[in-house]
Amino acid sequence: MRTFELTYPHTLSGVDMPETVSAIGFFDGIHKGHQQLIKKAVEIARERNMESAVITFHPHPSVILKKGIEHVQYITPLREKQEILQQMNVDRLYIIKFNEELSKLSPQAFIDHFIIGLNIKHLVAGFDYSFGHKGSGNMQNIAEYSRGEFDYTVIEKVSLDDEKISSTRIRNLLKQGDVAAVNQLLGRPLKYTSTVIRGAKRGGPELGYPTANLRINEEALLPKIGIYAVKIRYKNAIYEGMASVGTNPTFKEDKGNLSVEVNIFDYNNDLYGEELQIEWHEFIRDEKKFAGKEELIAQLADDEKTIRNYFR
Ligand SMILES: Cc1cc2nc3c(=O)[nH]c(=O)nc-3n(C[C@H](O)[C@H](O)[C@H](O)COP(=O)(O)O)c2cc1C
Numbered sequence: 001m002r003t004f005e006l007t008y009p010h011t012l013s014g015v016d017m018p019e020t021v022s023a024i025g026f027f028d029g030i031h032k033g034h035q036q037l038i039k040k041a042v043e044i045a046r047e048r049n050m051e052s053a054v055i056t057f058h059p060h061p062s063v064i065l066k067k068g069i070e071h072v073q074y075i076t077p078l079r080e081k082q083e084i085l086q087q088m089n090v091d092r093l094y095i096i097k098f099n100e101e102l103s104k105l106s107p108q109a110f111i112d113h114f115i116i117g118l119n120i121k122h123l124v125a126g127f128d129y130s131f132g133h134k135g136s137g138n139m140q141n142i143a144e145y146s147r148g149e150f151d152y153t154v155i156e157k158v159s160l161d162d163e164k165i166s167s168t169r170i171r172n173l174l175k176q177g178d179v180a181a182v183n184q185l186l187g188r189p190l191k192y193t194s195t196v197i198r199g200a201k202r203g204g205p206e207l208g209y210p211t212a213n214l215r216i217n218e219e220a221l222l223p224k225i226g227i228y229a230v231k232i233r234y235k236n237a238i239y240e241g242m243a244s245v246g247t248n249p250t251f252k253e254d255k256g257n258l259s260v261e262v263n264i265f266d267y268n269n270d271l272y273g274e275e276l277q278i279e280w281h282e283f284i285r286d287e288k289k290f291a292g293k294e295e296l297i298a299q300l301a302d303d304e305k306t307i308r309n310y311f312r
């Protein structure tokens, strides 16, 4: 997959670009609905002997339009989005960096610059996709803007349990800690990739449960504070383990600071500076303040038992 970072105006010339079939959208999460849409673009590209493409936006337009006030966290940070699209056999990824001027383009100017201008011959988008100033262009009136240069496919609402699959629904489930339901909507386990940093050096020596502390990735959404059954990918191997998202209230010196830590089962080696990928599988319990470390240790032993059973 080739990636192109564009802004408005971009300097790519349509005549030098291959003809593509392109999916367009913000696609946070690349959930099952998004997947249908992107697969459709890849499929039509194949039929027409064209390259497949995805047009997306980064950062989220609201970051630009609210002048940096809002700090957006993503279900799939950009790097993960790229990995997933690559796996879906997308040939070209156009990442558009939103700006004030772009937000003011008329629907016709948007289409001329970013669709016709990138030599897109077929566009695939969701039924509720909109474009141009204040979103006045949409998939119902897009034919008025196409100048006969491209045609399009509209993907209807994709539901699970009678409710639309959407990034908002996934964000709400994450706030409730329901990672199992999130995984259903994503069609794969939710992931969190980061680097192991040093913690208080308490887990191994004092508790008998070493925990790899992950650097907080400001761009990534986390499930709510609590304890989770997880799988850990490290150097092409997969381990089971238990993760804590929280502030370690039992130890007041950690107070207020959010940490993401994971105890990896059947593993014993230095991980400082290494990159791990956590897959969230199930919410186990809320974080608690224990009277002392003996009680926390007993709870950790119990969590381990619960989680080993869960994976069995
Ligand atoms: C599975 C798991 C469950 C945990 N549950 C709690 C908890 O309920 N309350 C709490 O104060 N800390 C909890 N912790 C966090 C520990 O307090 C923390 O991992 C320990 O203090 C080690 O910190 P360190 O890695 O900075 O040395 C949990 C950690 C793990 C891995």
Ligand SMILES: Nc1ncnc2c1ncn2[C@@H]1O[C@H](COP(=O)(O)OP(=O)(O)O)[C@@H](O)[C@H]1O
Pocket (backbone or CB within 6 Å): 196, 197, 198, 199, 200, 201, 202, 203, 204, 205, 209, 210, 211, 212, 213, 262, 263, 264, 265, 266, 267, 268, 269, 270, 271, 272
């Ligand atoms: N099974 C394991 N799970 C997690 N970390 C482990 C494990 N075995 C060894 N380690 C190492 O031990 C470190 C955690 O030990 P810990 O005493 O909790 O220190 P820290 O407070 O610095 O995280 C990890 O960062 C990793 O390098």
